[in-house]
Amino acid sequence: MKEILLNTSDNTCRVLVGEPFKNIRNFLPDKKLVIITDENVHKHYGEFFPDGLLITLKPGESSKTLGIASDIYGKLIQHEIDRKSFILGVGGGIVCDIAGYIASTYLRGLSFGFVSTSLLSQVDASIGGKNGVNYEGYKNMVGVIRQPDFVICDPTMLNTLPVEEYHRGFAEVIKYGAIVDAELFDFLEKHHQEALDGDKGILEEIIGICAETKCRIVEGDEKETGERKLLNFGHTFAHAFEKNAGMPHGEAVSVGMILAAGISVKLGKISLQDVDRLRDLLKKFQLPVEYPHSFDDVFEVMKRDKKRDGDTIGLILLDAIGRAVISDIQLSTFKNWIDDLR
Ligand SMILES: NC(=O)c1ccc[n+]([C@@H]2O[C@H](COP(=O)([O-])OP(=O)(O)OC[C@H]3O[C@@H](n4cnc5c(N)ncnc54)[C@H](O)[C@@H]3O)[C@@H](O)[C@H]2O)c1
Numbered sequence: 001m002k003e004i005l006l007n008t009s010d011n012t013c014r015v016l017v018g019e020p021f022k023n024i025r026n027f028l029p030d031k032k033l034v035i036i037t038d039e040n041v042h043k044h045y046g047e048f049f050p051d052g053l054l055i056t057l058k059p060g061e062s063s064k065t066l067g068i069a070s071d072i073y074g075k076l077i078q079h080e081i082d083r084k085s086f087i088l089g090v091g092g093g094i095v096c097d098i099a100g101y102i103a104s105t106y107l108r109g110l111s112f113g114f115v116s117t118s119l120l121s122q123v124d125a126s127i128g129g130k131n132g133v134n135y136e137g138y139k140n141m142v143g144v145i146r147q148p149d150f151v152i153c154d155p156t157m158l159n160t161l162p163v164e165e166y167h168r169g170f171a172e173v174i175k176y177g178a179i180v181d182a183e184l185f186d187f188l189e190k191h192h193q194e195a196l197d198g199d200k201g202i203l204e205e206i207i208g209i210c211a212e213t214k215c216r217i218v219e220g221d222e223k224e225t226g227e228r229k230l231l232n233f234g235h236t237f238a239h240a241f242e243k244n245a246g247m248p249h250g251e252a253v254s255v256g257m258i259l260a261a262g263i264s265v266k267l268g269k270i271s272l273q274d275v276d277r278l279r280d281l282l283k284k285f286q287l288p289v290e291y292p293h294s295f296d297d298v299f300e301v302m303k304r305d306k307k308r309d310g311d312t313i314g315l316i317l318l319d320a321i322g323r324a325v326i327s328d329i330q331l332s333t334f335k336n337w338i339d340d341l342r
């Protein structure tokens with residue numbers, strides 16, 4: 001078990017990699033408990049849930065909306081949930097995003113924690129305090145940054161994860177390698193088969209490395225004014241693909257990283273050989289490297305991205321494997337590139 005502390009001005013979040021879910025009661029405060037989960041996670045683990053008000057969402061992005069948030073507020077009021085209550089999110093990135101958002105906004109904020117159940121969520125989504133919902137398909141447009149008290153990452157819970165969801169998690173793992181950790185990238189190239197087979201030691205090591213990296217980046221830049229932006233590598237494209245084509249987040253990030261790497265080559269940064277390495281590694285994890293739909297309207301969505309600032313958009317590019325940089329690109333230039341892709 002590896003415990004990583006994420007210290008911010010408001011609290012210290014404990015991230016516990018390898019902590020068994022069955023120990024959850026040891027982490028819960030002596031407070032009235034609300035559990036937010038989804039149907040799939042409940043089906044597999046519901047019998048082990050602690051007692052409390054249970055709110056079970058339909059799986060998928062359609063639950064990450066203001067409408068569902070409003071339904072949840074209604075239930076909390078109906079059950080007289082007060083500020084002394086505690087909210088526990090048990091699920092993947094979608095459950096954690098919405099549970100954190102509810103906990104941060106209901107009655108101006110309750111304390112909360114997560115049991116992170118998908119690979120994507122254990123290495124990324126559940127850590128760092130970005131809690132929010134989509135608006136009309138625009139990703140994560142409404143939300144707050146507020147840290148949970150703990151994040152429990154039990155890799156044995158990944159045994160029940162559908163295989164395609166497992167692969168999608170590796171998009172964010174590879175992202176860390178590409179942006180800040182060339183050693184992790186090498187490690188993944190060397191150990192991809194063990195990782196794909198779910199080798200317990202390798203997997204726990206990978207989750208630990210990613211969780212640690214995310215904690216250090218967030219600790220240094222919680223409000224995303226600098227280094228934290230690097231974590232958005234591939235995401236400006238990804239969010240448009242998710243909105244326009246309903247692509248799952250991990251797959252959209254995979255394609256988005258290849259396109260951002262391609263732009264990096266265009267601007268004389270990373271070498272073509274390194275883009276090939278990135279493409280090969282993504283393919284080893286059964287991830288897509290091309291957008292299988294029309295690029296029409298992709299620019300329209302991308303220009304509404306949170307990283308836009310007036311006439312420019314902050315794009316994360318690669319100087320090398322393991323070294324990302326933020327580059328402000330003129331919107332008009334960016335539009336031409338997207339037109340080329342069309
Ligand atoms: N807040 C952040 O910093 C951040 C970072 C990255 C991604 N995200 C968000 O995370 C979301 C994607 O997360 P995700 O890929 O975990 O999606 P998800 O929550 O939909 O989980 C994927 C699927 O796996 C199922 N599942 C989860 N755990 C399971 C388990 N242990 N056994 C069986 N089934 C299980 C879920 O029901 C779902 O069908 C996106 O909305 C993305 O925007 C947020």
Ligand SMILES: [Zn+2]
Pocket residue numbers: 124172235249253
């Ligand atoms: Zn992501």
